Each structure stands twice: as C-alpha cells, then as structure tokens.
Amino acid sequence: MTANESKVDSIIDEYNAEPGSLISILQDIQLEYNYLPEESLEYVAKILDIPRVQVFGVATFFKAFSLKPKGKQQIHVCMGTACHVRGSKKVLEELERKLEIKAGDTTDDGEYTLETVNCVGACALGPVVVENEKYHGEMTPIKVESLLNSKKV
Amino acid sequence: MSQNSQAPRGEMVKIMLNGAEVQADPHWSLLEAIQFYGIDIPTLCHDEGLTPYGVCRLCVVEIGSGDKTKLVASCMHPVWEGLEVRTHSNRVIKTRKTILELLIARCPSSKKLQDMAALLELKEVRFEPLNDDCILCGLCVRMCEEQMGAKAIGFAGRGPERYITTPFDMNSEECRKCGACMYICPVVELRCQGPQAETVLCSGCINTEPVCAPDYGEAMCFMVPCLSCVKGPEDVK
Ligand code: SF4
Ligand code: SF4
Numbered sequence: 016m017t018a019n020e021s022k023v024d025s026i027i028d029e030y031n032a033e034p035g036s037l038i039s040i041l042q043d044i045q046l047e048y049n050y051l052p053e054e055s056l057e058y059v060a061k062i063l064d065i066p067r068v069q070v071f072g073v074a075t076f077f078k079a080f081s082l083k084p085k086g087k088q089q090i091h092v093c094m095g096t097a098c099h100v101r102g103s104k105k106v107l108e109e110l111e112r113k114l115e116i117k118a119g120d121t122t123d124d125g126e127y128t129l130e131t132v133n134c135v136g137a138c139a140l141g142p143v144v145v146e147n148e149k150y151h152g153e154m155t156p157i158k159v160e161s162l163l164n165s166k167k168v
Numbered sequence: 169m170s171q172n173s174q175a176p177r178g179e180m181v182k183i184m185l186n187g188a189e190v191q192a193d194p195h196w197s198l199l200e201a202i203q204f205y206g207i208d209i210p211t212l213c214h215d216e217g218l219t220p221y222g223v224c225r226l227c228v229v230e231i232g233s234g235d236k237t238k239l240v241a242s243c244m245h246p247v248w249e250g251l252e253v254r255t256h257s258n259r260v261i262k263t264r265k266t267i268l269e270l271l272i273a274r275c276p277s278s279k280k281l282q283d284m285a286a287l288l289e290l291k292e293v294r295f296e297p298l299n300d301d302c303i304l305c306g307l308c309v310r311m312c313e314e315q316m317g318a319k320a321i322g323f324a325g326r327g328p329e330r331y332i333t334t335p336f337d338m339n340s341e342e343c344r345k346c347g348a349c350m351y352i353c354p355v356v357e358l359r360c361q362g363p364q365a366e367t368v369l370c371s372g373c374i375n376t377e378p379v380c381a382p383d384y385g386e387a388m389c390f391m392v393p394c395l396s397c398v399k400g401p402e403d404v405k
C-alpha cells in the first residue's frame with residue numbers, strides 16, 4: 016500500500032466505506048490534495064465497489080472538484096450578472112494578462128489557479144474576486160496588481 | 169407514485185384514453201397503457217428492456233381535464249383510477265414537434281430522428297443546428313449496465329458540457345466490445361442519402377412522390393417511412 020492509499024484509506028474509513036458517502040469522500044480527498052488524483056479515484060471505486068465511470072461522473076459533475084492539480088492561490092473571479100455589469104470581465108482579462116494563463120488554468124509554477132464563478136452571493140460588493148477564502152470587493156483592473164503582490168513575500 | 173402501485177396484481181383501474189374508458193394495470197406506466205391499446209406515440213429514450221429514464225420528453229401526453237391539465241412524460245408517469253389522458257391533442261402535437269425540432273437541431277444526421285420527423289410531418293427546424301453526434305438519451309449507458317452488466321460507460325460533466333464517456337476518457341477495461349451500446353444508439357445510424365442529404369431536415373419521404381408509384385400505382389409496400397427504399401439520389405425519379 017502506498018502512502019497515498021493509506022491517506023485515502025483513512026478518509027474512506029471515516030465514512031465506513033459507504034457508497035452513499037461518495038461525494039463527502041471526494042470532498043475530503045480534494046481538500047487533502049487540492050485536486051482529485053486519478054489513482055485515488057480508482058482506489059475509491061475499488062474499495063466502495065462502485066463502477067469507475069460513476070466516480071468519474073461525480074468527479075466531473077461538480078465544479079468544486081478538479082481532476083487537474085490546482086495552484087496554491089486559487090483566484091475566482093465572479094462573472095455573475097451583478098459583477099458582470101460592473102466590469103468583472105475587465106478584471107478577469109487583467110488577471111489573465113498578468114498571470115499569463117486563461118481562466119480555468121494553473122500557472123506553470125503551480126502558484127495560481129484562475130477560475131470564474133457565477134455569483135458568490137456578495138453582489139453589492141461587485142465586482143468580486145475571491146482569493147482562497149478571502150473576498151475582495153469593488154475590484155478594478157488596477158487593483159489586480161496589488162492583489163497579486165500582497166501574496167508575494 | 170400512486171398508491172395503486174401497491175394494489176394486488178390482477179386488479180385493474182379505469183382510465184379515460186382519448187375519450188374512451190379503458191382498463192389499465194396499475195403497475196403499468198402510462199406509456200405502457202397507451203401502447204397496449206395500440207396508440208402509437210413517438211418515444212426515443214425508452215426501451216422495453218431498460219429502466220425508464222424520461223429525458224427525451226417525446227412521449228409527452230396531456231393529462232387531467234378542464235383547466236387542470238398538464239403535459240407529462242408518459243414513460244415515467246403512473247396510471248391511476250380515473251386518469252384522463254389525451255395523446256394527440258393540439259397542445260400535445262405542438263409540443264411534441266417542438267421537442268423533435270430541438271432533438272433534430274442537435275443531431276440532424278440521425279436516421280431515427282429524420283424518420284420521426286417525416287412521420288410527424290415536421291416542416292421546419294427553427295433552431296440553429298449543432299451537428300452533435302449524441303443526444304444524451306442515456307440508452308447506451310443503461311444498455312451497458314442493465315443488459316450487459318459491464319458498467320463501462322457513463323455520463324460525465326454537466327449542463328452543456330455533459331457527454332458520454334469511459335472512466336477518465338480512456339480505453340476502458342470494463343468494456344467487452346460487445347457493441348450493444350451502438351446497437352441501441354438512435355444516432356449511430358446515419359440518415360439515408362435521399363433528395364436533401366445536406367439539409368437539417370431531410371423530409372424526402374413527405375416531399376417526394378413514392379418512387380414505385382409509376383410502376384405499381386397505388387400498390388405501396390409497407391416500409392415506414394415511405395421512400396426508405398431509396399439508397400441514393402439516382403434512385404429518385
Ligand atoms: S461495447 Fe462496451 S460500452 Fe458498449 S455496451 Fe458493450 S461493454 Fe458496454
Ligand atoms: S451515444 Fe447514442 S445511445 Fe448513448 S446517449 Fe448518446 S445518443 Fe443516446
């Protein structure tokens with residue numbers, strides 16, 4: 016058994032290997048690795064004794080799950096209606112330009128993942144950018160620079 | 169589900185089917201009752217040997233009476249005492265055609281859909297053609313799981329990104345290459361290369377005179393739809 020498997024094993028054990036807890040198990044794995052490694056999904060399917068394609072279907076259904084490794088800083092730009100009319104598109108474009116990646120991608124150094132979301136429930140503050148769990152309201156392309164710099168040590 | 173599902177076998181309920189009072193087994197789906205009495209309504213995602221799935225909505229019928237009527241997918245709907253059903257009301261026909269339009273716009277290459285369009289005399293498709301090769305009916309997934317016991321394929325993604333695939337989009341070791349998924353797929357068979365092979369709607373069968381007419385007059389064969397005998401443009405006189 017590899018180190019990874021024992022980690023995944025303990026997560027599965029927490030839910031008594033219940034097939035009905037598949038989503039919770041995947042959530043915990045995602046939390047642990049920041050993404051869902053393919054071997055861990057294969058392993059979950061084997062232990063829970065459910066079709067691999069079912070695990071794959073669930074893993075690709077929810078936006079909270081990712082099959083690709085994510086960066087240390089996860090930046091979500093709100094593209095909801097309220098943020099959109101207040102210019103979130105410009106903010107996104109600036110982030111794409113600065114990070115040299117497109118929405119949905121991760122920088123080569125594994126530092127940043129840039130993603131879009133549709134409304135984070137803080138419309139009054141729009142345009143909103145969520146960086147890890149932190150909300151930044153009233154974003155403008157100019158503020159992008161300082162948002163990224165505040166992360167650099 | 170109605171409480172009738174618990175009724176002992178053999179006890180029938182009465183339903184009003186297109187104005188006629190008929191008996192139905194409470195264990196049937198509404199579609200089964202409709203088909204039992206020989207009424208032909210189109211279905212796509214339904215197959216007798218598989219669990220009903222209710223996604224194509226082509227089996228739509230109208231239930232209820234007065235101003236309390238609604239459209240339901242008959243393959244997923246139970247029957248109960250006193251249920252009123254109309255399979256060909258104006259509202260149903262209109263809805264059925266719109267649903268078919270949407271399906272054809274997604275996969276204009278499907279022979280099954282084109283044949284259905286001919287039978288329903290669909291005259292136009294008002295939606296932008298997508299030229300996709302899957303309508304997400306899920307027949308292949310159910311076939312693979314329920315009849316072949318392989319569970320090799322399934323849905324992935326969500327919304328507009330939903331698609332049929334193998335685990336991790338890779339050649340799947342569960343698949344035995346039995347071909348059952350292709351056998352049941354309504355899109356796999358390409359439409360005939362009749363008079364209008366490139367258009368969204370072929371309509372060959374309703375717009376062209378039967379090719380056999382000059383030779384046999386009124387004596388037509390029983391191919392459905394008519395003109396299924398046509399293999400290529402050279403066959404059309
Ligand atoms: S060919 Fe493979 S995927 Fe298709 S039904 Fe057979 S086992 Fe399933
Ligand atoms: S591949 Fe064919 S059978 Fe499977 S969901 Fe798509 S259209 Fe239906």
Ligand code: SF4
Pocket residue numbers: 377378379380381388389390391392393394395396397398
């Ligand atoms: S399908 Fe039958 S009736 Fe129609 S044209 Fe061909 S042979 Fe004639």
Ligand code: FES
Pocket residue numbers: 093094095096097098099133134135136137138139141142143
């Ligand atoms: S639209 Fe951006 S928070 Fe609601």
Ligand code: FES
Pocket residue numbers: 210211212213214221222223224225226227228241242243244
């Ligand atoms: S046949 Fe009933 S929804 Fe497809």
